[in-house]
Amino acid sequence: MIDRSFLRLIALVAKRDYLRTVRRRGFIVGTLLLPLSIGIIGGIASFFAGGALDGLAGAGGDVTITLANESSLGLAEETRDGFRVRLVDRAAGLAELDRGNGRELYILADDYLASGVVERIAVSSGGRVDLGDLQRRQVQENGLADYLRRSLAAQIQLPPDRVERLLEPVAVRERSLDGAPPASDGLAARFIVPYAFSTFFVISIFITSGYLLQSVTEEKENRVVEILLSSIPALPLMAGKIIGLGGAGLTQVAIWLATAAITLPALGSRGNLGPINLSPEALLLALVYFVLGYAAYGAIFSAIGALAPGTREAQQYSGFFGFFAVIPLILSALFLTNSGSPVVTGLLLLPLTAPASALLLLVVAPEPPWPLIGLSLAVLVAFVVLATVASARIFRATLLLYGVRPSLRQLASAVFARD
Amino acid sequence: MTSITPDANPAQVVPTVVVHRAWKRFGRVDVVRDLSFEVRPGELLGFLGPNGAGKTTTMRMILDLIRPDRGEITVFGGAPGARHQRRIGYLPEERGLYRDVSVLDTLTYFGSLKGLPSREARRRATRLLEEVGLGDSMRKRASELSRGMHQKAQVVATILHEPDLLIVDEPFQGLDPVNADLLRRVVLGQRSRGAAVIMSTHNMEEAQALCDRVLLIDHGRRLLYGTIPQVRAAFSDGAVVVRGEAVPTDPGPLRSVAEAQRVDGTVRYILSPGRTPQDLFRELAALDTRVERFEVASPSLNEIFILAVRGDRRAERVP
Known part of the structure; x- marks a missing residue:
């Protein structure tokens, strides 16, 4: 017998769920399909563009x-x-x-x-x-x-x-009065990069949540869950799933991004986004927000998987929560024009909107509001811990019901039960 | 690993599980009511009761999957909880395997969760699967296995880590006689190793043949708890069944008999108060009868189950 520490159990579940997911045919096909599509579309475009150039x-x-x-x-x-x-x-x-x-x-x-x-x-x-x-x-x-x-x-x-x-009668050369780069300089980069970053975040959440929902509902339907819960406490089981399946989702997105990074320049993309001024600290912070954001949504989606009677219902419920991730994207213009707005502050402090908001703000704001970001991080960390514990308890309490929908009172007593 | 010596004084052995006056309510229904029993190392307790009697709830309370509202449960001398999980093997009634994963991989994973190093879990799973006749199927996905194969694989998953407490819910249900016998030997092997076994079953013959003690519950309440001989003695009406030639069919010549009746080629004697089967045997011998069968009648566990659930108060006689 070897150590069964909390972290080891998490690592065991995470590794197993990660490997099981990335070896699935659906995952492999899904992961390769996008790069393949880009390749085919790019190839076709390149063929026609090449033909046009030949003609010229x-x-x-x-x-x-x-x-x-x-x-x-x-x-x-x-x-x-x-x-x-x-x-x-x-x-x-x-x-x-x-x-x-x-x-x-x-x-x-x-x-x-x-x-x-x-x-x-x-x-x-x-x-x-x-x-x-x-x-x-x-x-x-x-x-x-x-x-x-x-x-x-x-x-x-x-x-x-x-x-x-x-x-050529007009050649505009612009500068501001104080010598700083003009506001319009790199505007596309300043807007597109955080927007793309936030979109990437939302996409990864939806992809990964799909794996989480699938895993939880499948274990429920396969009747494996009771064996698991008699072998390992609910909290490391849940944490391991969030990490392992999150890792699988991120692997998929990373492969897509890498493919895009390699393929698009090779296809002759003429987009010039200009310089992106993101400090290493801001970059690190963006990564922290990304991970915490994923953990927050992962905890919620796992609980949904445990609560929902089937995969379809689980996806419907998760769509509601997924909407929170999109709100900052919808209001992205506000971040660009008035990053000090109370709405932006509110979005930054609300755990489910904080990650995408922070990603936008870190790139858009001339000087990121560090105290506010610190507070937002603290709220987010607390939310992740509480949501993971709560969802582990819901997971344990509801998965044994096998299709019987628990009452709100039962859920509340499961969440607030003393260990 | 718990070890017991054959001559250990049972009173000195710490029970593996003690359930003391446990209550559990779901909604407005008391699923478990004032239930008490214990299981000792090396003992096989048959957990009997009609569907919905509260057996699964009780087992889940022992596993700490749910908590009792009242009463106390101790496992290995302490409160149930995560620290005991590696010492417990559980085969739930609602059981399953990962459908798209090979049996060997699933069992290795389950063994690892119980604290076995991955390689050791795989080695043990391989050996045990071969022992139960699944050597050729261990690399197949669970979805490719028959129901009986599933069940055998799940029993292997339950004992892989050599638990000190085995909780099995209907382990032989739906198996053909050959496979049922195979798994019966596996479970008995665990008992011989010193593990305490709690086995839920509806098969009374099985319980009678395998269990050291039985616990019968209905509507969450304990109806019967004791060793098989104790239980059968409690329900015995003192009758003696005799088959043979020239066996009297009325009590006339037999002073020890109060009543006699012919039943399916035998004669069933109800003894007079204060008389013993030995007295009857002597009288029959003196009458020059040729006795082929002489048996103190006691109901089968199946009959006792039905009587107890119908409210027969003899259940209270079990010491």
């Missing part, structure tokens, strides 16, 4: 426009920064299209200087909408506009520096 590049690697000039504007053929304008007459251009050389012909109408009309004659697509064609056309027409602006400027003999201003 042409034989010499340049973007080429075939242009017939019937206006009085004097034009010359040009190759500039990989963009080539080739001049032809209308008949020759149309003949090339007929032969399959080239896919479109641009024609400056004879009244171009008065009307600005440019005619485009293209090979028929047969009604198909091709993303690559649309992209190529956009690039061609932007290039053609720059080419015509330069040609017009040359006609009136504008100096080269004015020609540049004509092409």
Whole structure:
């Protein structure tokens, strides 16, 4: 016989529930499905995007426009920064299209200087909408506009520096009065990162709670629970489940995140979120909130699993509590505009909304309100301890009832019973 | 591990379980009422009673899964609780295994929870599963096993850690005679090892054959508690059943007999007050009868069960 200490029992249950979950076919399929989907979608997108680029590049690697000039504007053929304008007459251009050389012909109408009309004659697509064609056309027409602006400027003999201003008249350079980075600097990062972080938190809660509910209801339905409760006290059993199944849920989410981190840049994502100014302390705090938040929800969902007569009811009840996790996301604009609001304070002190709120606040607030965060952490820790003990007692009291719904009085007496 | 010597004075052996005037109420129903009994090391107590009598509740109170409202329960000399869990093996009536996990893995897990090192739990589970004929099935998932195989695996889970107290609820229910006999030997082996055994059963023949003592409860109340001979003696009406040739069917020539009646080829004699079966035997011998069977009649445990539950007050005669 070996030591049966509280921590060892927790570790035993946690390890066993973790391994049992991650070895399940459903878990493996579910975990691989998302990265696989991203891969397939990314591959398809990359294929089409690649096709479009190939179309743009042409034989010499340049973007080429075939242009017939019937206006009085004097034009010359040009190759500039990989963009080539080739001049032809209308008949020759149309003949090339007929032969399959080239896919479109641009024609400056004879009244171009008065009307600005440019005619485009293209090979028929047969009604198909091709993303690559649309992209190529956009690039061609932007290039053609720059080419015509330069040609017009040359006609009136504008100096080269004015020609540049004509092409790019506005280049905003922003700074604030006190030299600090302007409020709009990295706005996307400042909003998206905490939002994504909180969303990630909520998703992990829902995924993991699913495992918890499944485990508890399954042990109830398999009639294993009485053997377990005669072998190990309810508290380490519950704590072990929360840790083990939480670990399984986090493993799944971590694999998804890692896949996204690797795949998205490889797919050529052009998103530039700018610098994310999160101190190591704030990062650590975010992690603490994450773990405590998960433990709080885990305790509640385990109790729901014990109370609910079946898996479906358990999921319905858990949805109600899951809503609390989403509230800070719904009110995320408030965090950005007025992080000192009483509503934000309330959300930070309420255990079920505290984790997502804190994650938002840590990134958004210019100076995190440390005393408030300290208080919020203390409330959250107390809640986790009480919720875990209470749910262990509910678990013990109700699981032996096998389908009989306990009264509120029975639940209360189970929760407040003296050991 | 508790050890007892064969010549140990029972009065000096500390009972493994003592239930003293325990009460438990659910809602408005007293499920257990003023119940007292004890179980000693090496003793097999048959826990009898109709469905809903309060047997499972009592067992759960001993396991500390629920607490009595009144009265006292001691296990291994102390209050029931988590510290005794490793010394107790429990086979609940509502039993199960993880359906999608191999039997061997499930048993290893249960053994680990009871404090066995994982490797040792696996080794013992392998050996015991082989002993009960599940050697070829131990790597199968529980969902692939027959009901009888399930039951054998669950009994193995209960004794894996060699408990000092075994609480088994209907351990042989639904088994064919061969497997029932196999598990019977397993349970008796635990008793021989010195474990105290509390076995709930509805099978009175089984109880009569296996148990050292029986406890019969109904509506949470104790109706009967004692050794099998004590219980049967308490319900005996002093009759003697005789089968043979030229056996008198009326008391005429037999002074020790107050009443005689023919029953299924035998003659049942009710003795006169103060007379013993020995007196009757002598008189029959003197009459030159050829006796094939001479037996002091006492009801079977099954009959006693029915009589006691119907309120027969002879149950109170059990010492």
